Amino acid sequence: MGLGRPVTSATVAPAATSTGPGSEHHAPARGRSRRSAPSLTWLGLVPFAAYLLLFLALPTVLAIGTGFFEKNGTFTWANISALVDPVVLTAFWNSTWLSLLTAAIGAILGALVCYAAMGLPPQGALRSALDAATGVLAQFGGVMLAFVFIATIGVQGVVTLLLKDSFGVDLQPGTWLYSVPGLILPYIYFQVPLMVITFLPALSALKSQWSEANLTLGGTRASFWLRIGLPVLAPSFLASFLLLFANAFSSYATAAALASQGSQIVPLQIRAALTSETVLGRENLAGALALGMIVVVGVVMAIYALVQRRAARWQS
Numbered sequence: 001m002g003l004g005r006p007v008t009s010a011t012v013a014p015a016a017t018s019t020g021p022g023s024e025h026h027a028p029a030r031g032r033s034r035r036s037a038p039s040l041t042w043l044g045l046v047p048f049a050a051y052l053l054l055f056l057a058l059p060t061v062l063a064i065g066t067g068f069f070e071k072n073g074t075f076t077w078a079n080i081s082a083l084v085d086p087v088v089l090t091a092f093w094n095s096t097w098l099s100l101l102t103a104a105i106g107a108i109l110g111a112l113v114c115y116a117a118m119g120l121p122p123q124g125a126l127r128s129a130l131d132a133a134t135g136v137l138a139q140f141g142g143v144m145l146a147f148v149f150i151a152t153i154g155v156q157g158v159v160t161l162l163l164k165d166s167f168g169v170d171l172q173p174g175t176w177l178y179s180v181p182g183l184i185l186p187y188i189y190f191q192v193p194l195m196v197i198t199f200l201p202a203l204s205a206l207k208s209q210w211s212e213a214n215l216t217l218g219g220t221r222a223s224f225w226l227r228i229g230l231p232v233l234a235p236s237f238l239a240s241f242l243l244l245f246a247n248a249f250s251s252y253a254t255a256a257a258l259a260s261q262g263s264q265i266v267p268l269q270i271r272a273a274l275t276s277e278t279v280l281g282r283e284n285l286a287g288a289l290a291l292g293m294i295v296v297v298g299v300v301m302a303i304y305a306l307v308q309r310r311a312a313r314w315q316s
Helices: 009-018 023-035 041-068 078-084 086-117 125-137 143-153 158-167 181-204 208-216 221-249 253-258 266-275 284-312
Strands: none
Touching: 041 078, 041 284, 078 086, 078 284, 086 125, 086 181, 086 221, 086 266, 086 284, 125 181, 143 158, 143 181, 143 253, 181 221, 181 253, 208 221, 221 284, 253 266, 266 284
């Protein structure tokens, strides 16, 4: 009894505050009202979800529907079997080698630009100008880009006439700019900036401590890149290459503006199936071609996601 702690107002104050009239009912009620309040954060996803629905999900469903069904709704394999037609296979082959070539050149040149950019101050004017330029040029395609090349190295282009009149060099002996090989330069024009955008963060993620540890253990600059830098960057480089391939394979506007009189690649084949007067009644072939493109790009992007997941471990 005498050894117990004296009872004071300080010791009973907490109990008094918790046993006021109605307090045991109001406090939990306030907590429940907070928990039951509906969250409206999902509203921020509505514009993006609508964009995906209109420009990704709906076209995919239409491509599948028109590829496997006729106008009257009957199921058919005729449109899919047309994918093995020699003309269609040639278009797929042209799209494939054009995409592989421009992706490889764009990846190599873009990686060199990224390496050079690492020597610039991150907050400097040149680095900011490079970031802004790559962001703009990566989206500079379509009719605008086609006009730039036509006005520069076309049949009556400024550079073409200058070289022909001054040095006797003819850049357009066979109007190559308006064929599939002529698409290589325009595609590289927007592939290199896209490579810089996607690969520069991976190159920036290389830690200086790795280089210092390599030098401490007696390594050289070459051994750092061979044993550390390149193995770490390889997944990111491959992922960027796959992204460039998908970008070139699905590109339409630039090719349509330059090679307007032919259908040498798959996107132009789709346009011909929809608009040409020589394939009346075969409009559903466009859906089959689009389905083929979706399969190719889907496989490439699935591999890209797997490789990028591996590369992300070194960028954290």
